[in-house]
């Protein structure tokens with residue numbers, strides 16, 4: 001169990017494309033456990049491996065019920081549109097307005113190497129797309145129609 005350092009926007013690693021996981025070995029399992037600890041501490045919704053400096057196609061998403069692990073995820077289907085506020089643990093203090101699918105269906109491997117299909121709606125759909133983008137070196141700020149700071153958001157509230 002360990003907390004990992006979350007890379008900030010501007011770090012080159014965040015802009016690189018991650019490679020698939022070939023073998024789910026103890027190192028990968030350790031990474032998943034550490035990512036979970038890190039996400040919980042940071043109070044985020046999702047975290048992708050490149051955000052902690054590991055260029056592998058892995059991300060985790062907190063669905064509210066549990067933290068789900070996605071290894072080598074593939075987006076199978078996207079439906080509908082939602083436009084809303086989005087932030088990122090790698091871009092602290094900033095928020096932006098981003099259009100995302102209302103529903104996203106993802107296929108991935110779990111930590112036992114078993115394939116599963118998961119469909120997320122609303123916030124979870126947004127998180128799945130956001131985390132998937134990290135694996136291709138894409139940050140939400142690339143897609144945001146409008147950006148504002150956390151201070152401005154608090155003021156608005």
Ligand code: ZN
Pocket residue numbers: 087088089090130131134
């Ligand atoms: Zn992010």
